[in-house]
Amino acid sequence: MRLLITGGLGFIGSAMVRRVLTQVPEATVVNLDALTYAGNPHNLDPVLPHPRYRWVQASIADAAAVEALFREMAFDAVLNFAAETHVDRSIVDAAPFIETNVRGTEVLLHAARRYPVGRFVQISTDEVYGSLGPEGLFHEESPLDPSSPYAASKAAADLLTLAYAKTYGIRVNITRCSNNYGPYQFPEKFIPLFITRALQNQPCPLYGDGLHVRDWIHVEDHVDGIWAVLTQGTPGRIYNIGARNPRPNREVAETILRLLGRNPDLITPVADRLGHDRRYALDPTRIETELGWRPRFRWEEGLAATVHWYAQH
Numbered sequence: 366m367r368l369l370i371t372g373g374l375g376f377i378g379s380a381m382v383r384r385v386l387t388q389v390p391e392a393t394v395v396n397l398d399a400l401t402y403a404g405n406p407h408n409l410d411p412v413l414p415h416p417r418y419r420w421v422q423a424s425i426a427d428a429a430a431v432e433a434l435f436r437e438m439a440f441d442a443v444l445n446f447a448a449e450t451h452v453d454r455s456i457v458d459a460a461p462f463i464e465t466n467v468r469g470t471e472v473l474l475h476a477a478r479r480y481p482v483g484r485f486v487q488i489s490t491d492e493v494y495g496s497l498g499p500e501g502l503f504h505e506e507s508p509l510d511p512s513s514p515y516a517a518s519k520a521a522a523d524l525l526t527l528a529y530a531k532t533y534g535i536r537v538n539i540t541r542c543s544n545n546y547g548p549y550q551f552p553e554k555f556i557p558l559f560i561t562r563a564l565q566n567q568p569c570p571l572y573g574d575g576l577h578v579r580d581w582i583h584v585e586d587h588v589d590g591i592w593a594v595l596t597q598g599t600p601g602r603i604y605n606i607g608a609r610n611p612r613p614n615r616e617v618a619e620t621i622l623r624l625l626g627r628n629p630d631l632i633t634p635v636a637d638r639l640g641h642d643r644r645y646a647l648d649p650t651r652i653e654t655e656l657g658w659r660p661r662f663r664w665e666e667g668l669a670a671t672v673h674w675y676a677q678h
């Protein structure tokens with residue numbers, strides 16, 4: 366199986382590369398990653414060098430580079446992780462988000478049309494659904510109602526992916542996952558930011574009243590779910606991936622400080638993020654019942670292991 370993984374030097378993409386190289390002996394991996402500030406080649410140190418792995422440093426929005434790669438490799442499957450991912454950066458400047466998340470996805474889909482692939486999996490997010498009120502869950506049929514420029518760019522990529530499936534018959538899936546935690550995440554994101562700042566006894570900035578709810582899943586459970594979709598998913602379907610684990614941000618922050626033995630006074634309220642979604646919670650029934658996927662990590666143990674990992678690295 367010839368596999369194209371884009372964004373394989375990032376947090377989740379690298380977890381997929383590590384998984385495939387250690388668990389799928391018939392797979393050859395090409396990792397197309399431009400190495401932005403968010404990528405880190407050391408995320409693959411546990412599995413490299415490897416005879417079935419190659420890194421191509423180019424942007425997914427570079428049509429000539431993408432076309433040459435598809436022509437050379439005749440991929441069996443594409444997993445598109447590459448993206449600009451930090452909501453706060455998208456609020457400051459949305460342009461790189463449009464270029465990579467929208468234009469880059471279109472370039473990949475165009476190549477998959479000219480050099481057919483067995484399956485194209487677009488890695489998306491629950492943020493495309495917008496914000497929930499106090500009750501209810503996001504289902505795959507929930508309307509797209511993105512709040513941030515990041516979420517809007519991901520929703521646009523989802524719609525392009527579905528349009529290419531309808532128009533050109535490309536066999537696609539879209540996975541929409543909730544917030545990931547685990548090792549190798551760039552420390553601008555909430556959990557690694559709080560861990561690394563608390564380790565240095567620095568203030569930990571918590572947005573607004575801290576009661577915004579995020580539905581946490583371990584990164585290795587996420588990539589297991591994507592693999593289940595790639596290998597068993599019905600073409601054309603969208604699959605939510607979530608661990609039924611919604612938590613208010615303040616509770617997560619307090620747990621991290623407790624695990625590190627730090628004073629909860631390090632939590633420092635700051636002005637709320639513009640357009641900040643209040644609550645995310647995903648219904649993962651489809652992937653559970655159709656594909657038999659279940660998360661393996663328990664939150665308490667997974668978070669403790671993550672805190673320990675950052676303390677060691």
Ligand code: NAD
Nearest residue numbers: 372374375376377398399400401403404424425447448545
């Ligand atoms: P990340 O920011 O850690 O890594 C992104 C990777 O993509 C980096 O290695 C970067 O170098 C690469 N990249 C960026 N622009 C590129 C371009 N133009 N061409 C090629 N490579 C490029 O991201 P992540 O957290 O691992 O997220 C991966 C995917 O999962 C994204 O599509 C994101 O929208 C989605 N997602 C993330 C979460 C989460 O909690 N982190 C949740 C749901 C969905």
